[in-house]
Amino acid sequence: MSVIYLLLTLSILVALVFLIAFIYSVKKGQYDDSYTPSVRMLFDDELVKEKKKTNLKTDTNTI
Amino acid sequence: MSNLLCYHCGNICDNTLIAIEDKFFCCNGCKTVFEIFSENDLTCYYDFEKNPGAIPEEIQGKYDFLANQKIVEKLLEFNDNNKQVVSLYIPHIHCSSCIWVLENLHKLQKNIIASQVNFPKKTIRITFNSELSSLKEIVLLLSSIGYEPFISLEDYEVGKKKVDRTLIYQLAIAGFAFGNVMFLSFPEYFEVNEFWLDQYKPVFRWLMFFFSLPVVFYSAKDYFISAYKGLKSNLLNIDVPIALGVSVLFIRSTIEIIFNLGSGFLDSLTGLVFFLLIGKFFQQKTYSFLSFERDFKSYFPIAVTKINTDTSEENTQIYDVKKGDRLLIRNNELIPVDGILINGDATIDYSFVTGESVAVEKKSGDKIFAGGKQLNGIIEMEVLKSVSQSYLTQLWSNDVFSKESVSKFKSLTDTISKRFTIFVLSIATIATIFWLLYDSNKALNVFTAVLIIACPCAIALAAPFTLGNLLRILGKKKFYLKNAAVIEKLAAIDTIIFDKTGTLTSTKKNEISYIGKSLSAQEEEVLQNAIRISNHPLSRMLYDSFDVIKQVELDTFQEVVGKGIEASLNQTLIKIGSQLFVENCPTDNQFETAIHISVNGNYYGKYVFKNSYRKYMKQLFTKLQSSYNLSILSGDNEGEKEYLAKRLPKKVQFLFNQKPEDKLEYIKSLQAKGNKVLMIGDGLNDAGALAQSNVGISLSENINVFSPACDAILDASKFKNIKTYLGLSKKAIQVIKYSFVLSLCYNVIGLYFAVTGQLQPVIAAILMPLSSITIVVFTTVMTNILEKKLKD
Structure with missing residues (x-):
């Protein structure tokens, strides 16, 4: 059997995986709100910073 | 001192200054919210945005109806044992601080499991433990921090909305198949009689065939359905030649593959469907924060307080209110039914209904109408009519609202497609007859080739891309259209009717x-x-x-x-x-x-x-009078007729004392004369007229506040640009016409190959995408030029 069959099957399988992944994510509503996540992902950073700042301050005080 | 802004809400602090440390507040309400936040380590709220808050409203007793389990169940999205999920619309959501604090609600109330904000829709989805907390508690919590949710009768009815994502799936599958088929048919484009290529030709071709199956039967199915419907009602819409092209492409390719005659045109087929769907997708532009389908239900509360004969109070669902019931209307509550004022001093704001901003005084014994908002303390009323029979809500029993919105409107594309289809079919017949006489072997080949190459992909794309692009441009200019067809309807308008109060007046x-x-x-x-x-x-x-x-x-x-x-x-x-x-x-x-x-x-x-x-009223009317019939319809008395007549062009017609139904009938009578009517209104009393007119524009001071059902929403600050927008719609039609000419050129080239019997798959595979891309580029460039010309 020629290797081309194997290659064709593999390539189509990979493509199918992506298609299914895309349809699944649309179905789950991942593309419904394209704005809020972009804001949300910035929050944690700022919160962490805030905590770190206070930590640093207390650290320097104790030293 | 006078310029001091409240740390919480940004209002100017009056004489009464309330301060905590170095922060000033305009009122105790704002101060309380700040205290709640600082106690719970949520002062980050003020870091993202300056003065993000809102003054919490007085809500005493307002949400008592949430103790009623029946109502609560209707509002919940999910309810299981001890977990409940609810989605609430909060109009105040406007900045990143809002998102942050609302998603940290669990810090304020530990029974809230999770909360997620959808910013464009201004909604929050809250998951909470229903054994330890209740919906009422959560609503009260939200209100206490200035994020009062808006719960209306509409929430009660609609239940769970289903989002239709079929188009995206269809597009995804078409794109997937298109890519793979292109890839598989690539070797055949450069056919060089190579041994290995010939060896595997059947495998490649059958693979292509299987890829094209879901495209034809799933992705393209709407075109077949629409074509069938069109033919059934004797209408040659654009989907007829498309469906014809797709079927011919598929059948001929299948036969070629089965009998090993050639590679077929499956690459063109999948490409065609993919491009068409992209056009369809592009045309869909939805403004998630706006709704064009609202009726009185979005304004009305879910429940009211009923006073029983033994003076006990009870929360009743609005539809259960009967004639003779006694209702208690609190400060800032909406009067849901027509009735008689019994107790208390009513100051009723009918701006929802009429657009009139000055409130009306009522004494006990006076009739009060549904839709008014009580501004001055608590009143008691006796119900005269049930909700559906009240003066205002009766309007919605009119046929205009029950009719399915399948309009008789014929779009430009449909008009041209009729001639186009007839033209193509006659060419195909003539060519076939010619070849039957000359070389009958080629006749069928030519017939199908003509139908394939003439498939009006480019024509079908011209309107979606032009209109879709314009829709976005107008959206940026604060003119929000329901869909792309509205632009075409706008271009055909010859009569404009304005409502007076709230539309012409600010x-x-x-x-x-x-x-x-x-x-x-x-x-x-x-x-x-x-x-x-x-x-x-x-x-x-x-x-x-x-x-x-x-x-x-x-x-x-x-x-x-x-x-x-x-x-x-x-x-x-x-x-x-x-x-x-x-x-x-x-x-x-x-x-x-x-x-x-x-x-x-x-x-x-x-x-x-x-x-x-409004500032530019006179200028606007002067500009409009040359090309449109103008009238003003008002529910008010004639008090201002003279004033208006003096200022506006003589052509303008005035009609006063118009009831909501009168407005609707007036538009109907104009339409019977063959006029295409544009209605510009604002209040709920214009709802009938807006629905009846060819295009109804609702003018809104604040687009986040509700506006009645309409085809388009215009921000009031852009009132003076109405003429410009109307002109723009006409220019868009011009652009579409130019694109038709352009795509016809491609069709003529293709037809040359088809009629002479030399259409190779590779030529079709080049011509089709090329013509589509040309149209997309042309319309995009043209609409962008139009946008550049627009100043402000």
């Missing part, structure tokens, strides 16, 4: 002018201090119009509800109020809204309140 500003004998400094002082104490809406308006006020203690002050104020200081007795209240008042003009004034029994004069007309 609801925000009132012109106040004083007519009469001027007051002395001391008399003015008494007047100003008297109205400062009064809570009457007109007093508040007049008070706001004075610049600096010296506050003094009055000797006497008495407010006669529904009539006026009597106040005195140092022997100056001043009476402020209605015509009947003030002595010696001339009874000349009953139409105007005015406060009369008398000092020590002598009539002095009056303050007249006039709606101020």
Whole structure:
């Protein structure tokens, strides 16, 4: 059997995986709100910073 | 000091300063919210955005209906044992601080498991533990931090909305198949009789065939359905030649593959469907924060407080309200049904209904109508009619609202597709007859080739891309259209009808002018201090119009509800109020809204309140009169007719005292004469007219506030641009026509290959995408040029 069959099957399988992944994510509503996540992902950073700042301050005080 | 802004809400702090550390607040409400946040380590709220908050409203008793389990169940999205999920619409969501604090709700209430904000829709989805908490508690919590949710009758009915994502799936599958088929048919484009290529040809071809199956039967199915429907109603719409092209492509390719005659045109087929769907997708532009389908249900509350005969209070669902019931309407609550005022002083704001911003006074025994908002304390009313039979809501039983919105409107594309289809079919027949005589082997080949190459992909793309692009451009200019077809309808308009109150006049500003004998400094002082104490809406308006006020203690002050104020200081007795209240008042003009004034029994004069007309009204009418018939429809009396007639062009027609149904009928009569009517209105009373008109535009001071069902929503600040937008729609039609010519050129080239019997798959595979891309580029460039020309 020629290797081309194997290659064709593999390539189509990979493509199918992506298609299914895309349809699944649309179905789950991942593309419904394209704005809020972009804001949300910035929050944690700022919160962490805030905590770190206070930590640093207390650290320097104790030293 | 006067420019100090509240740390929480950003309002100017008045004389009463409330401070915590170095932060100032305009009122106790704002201060309380700040305290809640600082106690719970949520002061980050103020870091993202400056003054992000809102003053929490008085809500005592307002959400008592959430104790009613039946109502709560309707609102919940998910309910299981001890876990409940609810989605709430919160109009105040406007910045990143809002997202942050709302998603940290669990810090304020530990029974909230999770909360997620959808910013474009201004909604929050809250998951909470229902054993330890309740929906009412959560709503109260939200209200206490200034994020009061808006719960209306609509939420009660709709339940769970399903989002239709079919188009995205269809597009994904078509794109997937298109890519793979292109990839598989690539070797055949450069056919070089190579051994290995010939060896595997059947495998490649059958793979292509299987890829094309879901494209034809799933992705393209809407075209077949639409073509079938069109043919059934004797209409050759654009989907007919498309469906024909797709089927011919598929059948011929299948036969070629089965009998090993050639590679078929499956690459063109999948590409065609993919491009068409992209066009369809592009045309869909939805403004998730707007709704074009609202009726009275989005304004009305879910439940009201009913007073039983034994004076106990009960929360009743609105549809259960019957004639004869007694209802309790609290401050700032909407009156849901027509009735008679029984107890209390009503000051009713009908701006929802009429657009009129000055509130009306009612005494007990007066009739009050559904849709008004009580502004002044608690009232009791007796129900005269149920919800669906009330004056305002009756409008929705009109046929206009029940009709399916399948309009008879024929789009430009459909008009051209009729001629196009006939043209293509005749060419195909002539060519086939010719080849039958000349070389009958090629006849069928040519027939199918003509149908394949003439598939009007480019024509079908011209309108979606032009209109879709314009839709976005207009959206940026604060003119929000329901869909792309509205642009085509706008271009056909020849008659424009304006509502007066709220549309031509601004609801925000009132012109106040004083007519009469001027007051002395001391008399003015008494007047100003008297109205400062009064809570009457007109007093508040007049008070706001004075610049600096010296506050003094009055000797006497008495407010006669529904009539006026009597106040005195140092022997100056001043009476402020209605015509009947003030002595010696001339009874000349009953139409105007005015406060009369008398000092020590002598009539002095009056303050007249006039709606101020929008700034560019006159210019707009002058510009519009040359190309459109203009009329003004108003539910008000004729008081302002003269004023308007003087200022506006002579051509403009005026109709006053128009009930909601009258407006609707007037538009119907114009349409019967063959006019294409554009209605521009704002209030719920225009809803019928907006629905009946060819295009209904709802003008809105604040697009986040609800507007009645319509085809388009225009921000009031862009009122003066109406003419420009109408012109733009006409230019868009021009662009579409040019694209038709362009795509016809490609079709002629393709037809040359087809008719002469030399259409190779590779030529089709090049021509089709090329023509589509040309159209997309052309329309995009043209609409962008149009946008550049628009200034402001």
